Amino acid sequence: MIRFSRWRGWGERVTLAVTEYEALRAAERIVREIVVESEAVCNPQRGDAEIHAVNLAQGVPVQVSPRLSVLLRAALWAARMTDGVVDPLSADDAGLDETAVPPIHPMPTYLDVQLDGETVLAPWGVSLDISETAKADTVDRAAAEVFRNLECGVLVRMGETMATAGPCPAGGWQIDLPGGGVVELPPGAAMSTRTAGDAPASLWNEVTVIAADAVWADAACAVSLRRGIGAMRWLEQYGLAARLIDENGHVHTTTAWTDPRAA
Template identity: 55%
Template structure:
């Protein structure tokens, strides 16, 4: 038996589910605090967010908080794991009469030394989506450890779990498919081409929707978003990464990786 509450924050629906009734209020407080810290660090929609200082520095080093440093490191980790298919970097167009940047910067040009960040001139960073996935992981782990109960945290379409799970596992809906059983200390993310990723343009291509189950929300999101962008090569790439995944193409046809057939993602 578990209890749940939902609210809106950071442009997403937030859900918190716990296995102990008395833990729901404290869990909401812990999750809300983690959300607020992350949003203050990197939300491009907030004028006071720390990330604006990095984007305005244009080739100059900037000292940032531990929280923003962690979120930037997470985004760069996903970029490396996906060979740049999911990147936090956006190269600004040069003004008329100004030659374009050459060679064009990549995520590998972002340097983080302790809490000092150096991004090349002409680059803006948007870590909104990886930050939400990272925050779901951190919030679930924090609440599970502090409250010593089972916790599920959902931020938008990213779900992360911690602590012990309820009988029958965590039942999590996959859009257009129904619930799957998610074990504790696992995560799931669904990415669709009808979504806009942070401040980036919507993605179009082979796949309508990709759902990935992984050990944490950051990798579940990274794997699903990378698969959307990889097109025809997505299934083989997901198999190489040993990820449980379900893909729906533009014609409604469903493809799954071998690991999706396991009981926790059946």
């Protein structure tokens, strides 16, 4: 029997499902603690968030907590895998006045952010906002921790990004897709959905990707919205199970989506 719990955390609807009836209360405690911890270190909307220490350092190395180090590493990995489409630099930096930066210095990018263990060096003139990848990483970690501690099947979801761990329930994890339809999410896999609101000029109204982890699934959705018609080839290149709905409502799927359990 699957038991569910729902609440709001870090500005998102959080859903927890477990396969063991008695495990729900303990699982919810684990997930809530992980969400709170992640938000506390990197939510730029919080004045006490640890990431402000990195942003205020302006070119000076900063020692950070292990949790923030992990989240920064995930964000930089996603940036490299997507050629900067998923950018850990704050959106405010996109409008940074180039005349405000001394001409001897090129405009900084995510490639200039250095992370050595738990020491971070962010270049002068930028600030980091890793909320998107941090939420995906939080989903991954929460599912893994529930399974590790309680040895039950689990699904954790924040907004439209989710991850599973442990054994699946009878019949598998059946997930309703935005706009209609159902897909089976394999145990140990993750899924994310993004809409055209994340990229207004996109050819696609909606993109759903199943991947090995939530950070990669969410990042792949972001790339697909940006790449337009080239998204299908890019997704196939990485063997990702994906469903894309174009502006006319037509559904396009990658080869792996025909059997998403193999994703």
